[in-house]
Amino acid sequence: MTENKEKTTIVLFSGELDKAIAAFIIANGAAAYDHEVTVFFTFWGLNTLRKDGQVAGVKKGLLEKAFGWMMPRGPEKLGLSKMNFGGMGPKMIKHVMKKHNALSLPQLIELAQEQGVRLVACTMTMDLLGLQEQELLDGIEYAGVAAYLGDAADAKVNLFV
Amino acid sequence: MTENKEKTTIVLFSGELDKAIAAFIIANGAAAYDHEVTVFFTFWGLNTLRKDGQVAGVKKGLLEKAFGWMMPRGPEKLGLSKMNFGGMGPKMIKHVMKKHNALSLPQLIELAQEQGVRLVACTMTMDLLGLQEQELLDGIEYAGVAAYLGDAADAKVNLFV
Amino acid sequence: MTENKEKTTIVLFSGELDKAIAAFIIANGAAAYDHEVTVFFTFWGLNTLRKDGQVAGVKKGLLEKAFGWMMPRGPEKLGLSKMNFGGMGPKMIKHVMKKHNALSLPQLIELAQEQGVRLVACTMTMDLLGLQEQELLDGIEYAGVAAYLGDAADAKVNLFV
Numbered sequence: 001m002t003e004n005k006e007k008t009t010i011v012l013f014s015g016e017l018d019k020a021i022a023a024f025i026i027a028n029g030a031a032a033y034d035h036e037v038t039v040f041f042t043f044w045g046l047n048t049l050r051k052d053g054q055v056a057g058v059k060k061g062l063l064e065k066a067f068g069w070m071m072p073r074g075p076e077k078l079g080l081s082k083m084n085f086g087g088m089g090p091k092m093i094k095h096v097m098k099k100h101n102a103l104s105l106p107q108l109i110e111l112a113q114e115q116g117v118r119l120v121a122c123t124m125t126m127d128l129l130g131l132q133e134q135e136l137l138d139g140i141e142y143a144g145v146a147a148y149l150g151d152a153a154d155a156k157v158n159l160f161v
Numbered sequence: 162m163t164e165n166k167e168k169t170t171i172v173l174f175s176g177e178l179d180k181a182i183a184a185f186i187i188a189n190g191a192a193a194y195d196h197e198v199t200v201f202f203t204f205w206g207l208n209t210l211r212k213d214g215q216v217a218g219v220k221k222g223l224l225e226k227a228f229g230w231m232m233p234r235g236p237e238k239l240g241l242s243k244m245n246f247g248g249m250g251p252k253m254i255k256h257v258m259k260k261h262n263a264l265s266l267p268q269l270i271e272l273a274q275e276q277g278v279r280l281v282a283c284t285m286t287m288d289l290l291g292l293q294e295q296e297l298l299d300g301i302e303y304a305g306v307a308a309y310l311g312d313a314a315d316a317k318v319n320l321f322v
Numbered sequence: 323m324t325e326n327k328e329k330t331t332i333v334l335f336s337g338e339l340d341k342a343i344a345a346f347i348i349a350n351g352a353a354a355y356d357h358e359v360t361v362f363f364t365f366w367g368l369n370t371l372r373k374d375g376q377v378a379g380v381k382k383g384l385l386e387k388a389f390g391w392m393m394p395r396g397p398e399k400l401g402l403s404k405m406n407f408g409g410m411g412p413k414m415i416k417h418v419m420k421k422h423n424a425l426s427l428p429q430l431i432e433l434a435q436e437q438g439v440r441l442v443a444c445t446m447t448m449d450l451l452g453l454q455e456q457e458l459l460d461g462i463e464y465a466g467v468a469a470y471l472g473d474a475a476d477a478k479v480n481l482f483v
Binding site: 006018019022025026029030032083092093095096097157158161 | 336475
């Protein structure tokens with residue numbers, strides 16, 4: 001029974017490494033506190049969920065292909081919101097995180113899934129950006145803004161990242 | 162009587178097309194769920210409410226004129242927070258939104274007003290950026306941070322976009 | 323006894339002047355409304371708390387020195403999230419704020435401390451960015467994400483800036 005659990009929802013709109021790390025640290029912390037946590041991925045935030053490399057069997061129109069090429073494929077490819085320096089910034093951050101034994105973003109995502117954090121991809125922006133289910137991480141959910149609002153209205157903590 | 166309605170507030174601080182679309186999709190969704198919704202526009206978010214083109218009868222100092230020239234005039238002129246590519250990005254997003262029959266930002270704003278979403282311009286940042294009431298959309302409200310906090314303290318969902 | 327006070331928490335993730343001003347205006351407003359307010363500074367938001375200039379007695383590794391050099395030292399050095407123009411934007415904003423008798427960011431921070439707003443630096447990101455306690459403002463607290471979540475779960479208003 002989860003009905004008495006406190007709830008936390010996070011909209012991950014941004015597609016940057018630092019913001020995704022912050023969102024997943026909060027999500028994992030709330031889950032460790034026994035909150036029921038939902039992260040709703042929309043717009044550039046969806047790139048956090050992309051699989052690395054080309055996914056077989058995906059057919060796209062020209063514009064969808066263009067978006068697919070231009071957007072980062074998964075957590076290892078995200079840039080920083082500040083001090084990106086053409087990719088040097090993310091390397092520095094990853095280096096110091098490893099040095100301090102902090103979990104990397106892919107590990108934070110895995111931990112979130114293990115802890116039962118619900119990762120929900122926004123179907124409307126998937127359509128707009130031409131992202132298909134087989135391009136995204138396994139084990140996630142798909143829903144629209146109505147489902148997010150249903151969760152948010154019940155939650156104690158709601159954040160837009 | 163609206164006293165028993167749930168409340169949602171959104172601070173729209175950012176002045177980008179993608180964030181404004183996300184804010185208005187959430188606002189309209191919450192209104193459709195019968196929430197009482199307030200969007201509080203501050204800093205660059207105020208540009209979402211600007212009328213297109215020069216507005217007659219507005220007198221400004223030099224610095225206010227400069228801000229007026231540099232900031233986008235209304236929802237059709239906003240850039241993207243990512244992949245703006247000197248204006249190509251917004252064109253691509255508008256194209257795919259039209260193709261998928263998604264409402265455009267001006268339509269989302271109109272729908273919000275029809276649904277009774279309160280659009281509130283932050284008077285303090287209007288002063289700072291030299292924006293005057295006749296430059297902004299008709300039918301909006303004007304208030305300071307105290308009014309926003311009054312709404313937010315009553316609301317179930319509070320987001321900063 | 324503060325147990326019956328309403329609570330507001332703000333995560334200040336961003337390291338930009340405009341966002342920091344917005345966060346502190348909301349924080350001070352909520353404190354004036356007698357809310358118990360906590361601002362949790364993480365990632366680039368920590369730069370808002372940095373002391374100006376070199377701090378004596380701080381020893382750092384090479385990468386930590388690099389972060390220290392590249393990141394802005396305190397509220398006077400922050401850029402804008404939009405229209406930064408290599409530092410011209412912040413000058414313009416500071417000029418119009420002064421003209422309108424609006425409090426500057428350093429004054430807003432001081433007011434927050436006077437009003438009892440708790441300023442909490444995220445120890446995990448301090449470690450990552452190599453920031454040490456003596457480099458940050460006096461009178462602040464140090465804590466991890468668990469402490470933030472404890473406050474947020476009790477709060478009526480939670481924002482991520």
